Amino acid sequence: MxxxxxxxxxxxxxxxxxxxxxxxxxxxxxxxxxxxxxxxxxxxxxxxxxxxxxxxxxxxxxxxxxxIVRLAADASAAAPGGPGGLGGPVGPAGPVDGGGAGTHRSVQVRAAGRTVGLTVHVHPVDLLRDVDVVVSPSNVHFALPEVYKSSIAASLRRAAAVHGMTGELLDDPLPTELHNWAERHGTSGRAVRPGTVAATGAGALAAQGVRRIYHAAIAVPRAGTNDYDVLPADVTRAVSRVLALLAEERDRHVPPLRSVCFPLLGSGRGGLSYEVSVGAVWAAVEAELARGARWDVHFVVRTPRAAAVVECIAAGIRPAHDQRPTG
Incomplete structure (x- = not known):
């Protein structure tokens, strides 16, 4: 079934x-x-x-x-006392104020003396709708994974591609635009500094209301292996750059850009725990909100457990357990 x-x-x-x-x-x-x-x-x-x-x-x-993951997450979140349900405690302070335990949760947090609303999406990244900017984790070479991979970057590349009536690939815009970005900035053939962010269009995702994809270079390939190293400080630096770039591009678009969505950067093959990843992202987001920024901030995660960590850390609560990624 x-x-x-x-x-x-x-x-x-x-x-x-x-x-x-x-x-x-x-x-x-x-x-x-x-x-x-x-x-x-x-x-x-x-x-x-x-x-x-x-x-x-x-x-x-x-x-x-x-x-399947989304359906399982929905079922888990809906179950009374389930691992992702807000009916049970997720930390020492009990439930976080949320707007429900489904695939979209509204979380109210305090930043610089004012209440700020966040939205936490519990579903695959390619199902996002009506978010202006989606952040995609990248390695420092801005080399995108193949479309059949299961990562955030691969899912966004796949969703941005344009296909014909019989499924044939007509356009694969993200690698092309990243190549053009590297040419313009003189970085072709070499690694960029961790924390660098490259902006591209959203390809076919524009039909879902996504207007820009910001590729955040956080993963440094480990020589001689298929593994990567990700430092929390580089994640925070990349998020700060994302928000600065969002401010730069805001008024170049009609209507102006106002919303941005973050995955848990570095929590896949980068090896960061959910808690460390969210903490690194939130450090930059909170600093921007404290300066009076009015961005509409979203997080997209794959499991209710990850959502609970986002809610706890954003609300200033330390989760009861460090939630490590499962894949």
């Missing part, structure tokens, strides 16, 4: 049809061999089975997995 519900949430068309064939959910395909289901799914995209296996199938299954 959970799997079928997740597939039903996919966009109608090639993506959902391919998922139904791949997973045996299309009528009459449950007892088909996996190879036959894959071949039928490949035909939906008009590509070879091998091409589908290496490209579209990974994207399809990744999208299904993201919706």
């Amino acid at each position: 959970l799997l079928r519900s997740a597939v039903a949430r996919l966009d109608a068309g090639t993506l959902r049809t391919a998922a139904e064939y791949t997973l045996g959910l299309a009528q009459g395909t449950r007892d088909w061999p996996a190879s036959s289901r894959r071949a039928r799914a490949a035909s939906v995209y008009g590509v070879s089975v091998e091409r589908f296996r290496k490209d579209q199938e990974v994207m399809v299954l990744g999208q299904v997995a993201e919706h």
